[in-house]
Amino acid sequence: MKDQNQVDEKLNSEGMRAISEMVKGLPDDVPSMSWRSQLNERILAEAKPKKAFDLHRWLLRPAIGLGLAAALALVVVFRPIAPDTTGSSVESLMIATHQDDVNYASVTGAGLSVDEMTEFSNPTPVADPLLDLDVF
């Protein structure tokens, strides 16, 4: 199969196209509602609290339909409204924190780390920095 034209030709043959159609026609499964409900919880836990409220509001929209109402019932009835960080999210948060730290350190080197960019950002720049810090 060295010649790509030959491969193209064979891929377009009737037999191959029939197989392709057959694969395309295989029935699909949809993840369960409880799966989706669990995913929603995990996303809520990943997100900032402000964003979490948005998702609940979204879930409450009547147009979303009965299925999501069932998922909502699961979330509202059996779970606290505030995102719960027990279980899955704490572990992923820890790994993400570590991995981000490793990646960002490779970029920033001796310069400001991501934490320092946030923590030590001056609200108003010092007019003349050299007046404030004596350099010999």
Next chain:
Amino acid sequence: MFSKFSACVILVASAAVGHAQKGALAEGLPEILKLAVSRADSLRYTGTRIVSVRARGAQRDTVEYITRDGNRIRIDFPNDSAFAGQVIIEDPQERRHYLPTQNEVRVLPPRRGESLMRLVASLARFRQERKVSVENGSVIAGRMTRLLLVADRRGNPLQKLFIDPTTGAVLKSEVFDFVGTSVGSYEFKNIEFKDRIDANLFRVSRKGLRTVSPQSEAKQLAAKFNLREIQIPPDSGYRLESARVIRPEGEPILALMYSGPSGRLTVFQTKTDLKPERLSKFARGDIATRTWRSGGINFALVGPKSENFDRIADRLKRDLGAQ
């Protein structure tokens, strides 16, 4: 001739691949990377670089004025920057970050060599898992570069280094996450190589300057959140770099970040229950995890897989009287 820093890099990387392969590492490295490593301690220049990271939902771009004299580096910031007036000075022993508005200096372990060191060590440890290629790079800061591309086995880029083939200076570096999306980069906009740099530039003093160390911060945070004061054994080669509290909706998590010979380690403490199997499931590639419980607090150690990792975990557990 290799300098102290280069020798350290090679030593660390060699240690990672084991005694049997010592010495073979340097031969396996692309020439352009060897050049960058060998010149790391002797470059003298001033320049401006832009650091860009995508972090916590926002793009952050910082302009840094770099003055480098071999293994010493000084970083200043433009007057209109949010960091104006701050100065970072790093030598092989420590990194000092001067904050004029707080009138304090934060003393941390050095970081400069970390990127190259990590790259060389990772190439040594995961030789079969990495694809390395070298090609012509773009013009950076007015200089032609060679592009060193490190990718995983499937070809997802992990790191790109644009290296000046004349001086060995890394003029641009870009790091990618596991799906090949850029995490961040730095790029020199201008650079001027010098014969001599004024040594006084690396000394800063001010009356009444308060010294803050990550250890003192870690201690304060542990006390504030009723968590434990811990210390990784100093003989492990790891030094505390930062301490911070992550505040999810539930219990706070104290994260202590260490840098050392095998890379970076993070020790987490929280009163929230942890599921060890979930922690290891989230960990990818060469990341190892250990969890334990002591005095109602859950601990997790996350870092690169190595014999050192297990030794540190065992020692911490023992020191804390873990269950």
Next chain:
Amino acid sequence: MEAGAEEALIERCRRQDVEAFGKFVDAYQARVYGFVKRMVSNADEAADVTQEVFIRAFQSFTRFDGRSSVRTWLFRIANNLCIDRSRRLGRTPKAIGFGSDYEDGEEMEVSDSRWQPESLALDAELIQVVELGIAEMSEKLRMVLLLHDREEMSYEEIAETLSVPVGTVKSRLFLARAHLQSVVKRYMTEGGNA
């Protein structure tokens, strides 16, 4: 989803907008789950891995730079997690790989009256045969077949997702389909005892 609407949705996802991400999940969950399920061949694990795909996507959306399509990016995450999982389990590619039992030059007889894609797709027994045929392929062939023939991704998109040349994508697709052809042919000639 229209291009403009998708662009707006992606921009909101980049800002970690949970509502927008919910819609993003709506749009892709069935496709990603279908892909993962066929890659890991276990419904429970597929559910776990698919959740992981969306969590990772949510975490790293801020870094999605739009250089590839969001679909290519998402399936790259899915693909990487499937490969990670099989590596963690120490699974090696199964016997049917590049050297499938298809012989070069052999073509499927298409005159057989049963060889009608519409009717084939409705035949429950044949569906099972095809699913088994997909499951026994090597990961490399399977992922190309699924991305091309089910996800309708172009050769170029798949090449970008898997970081392989376009020619390799075509060769793998050819081998994957050829394997399925031989499986289906055996099923038909042996009266359903494939």
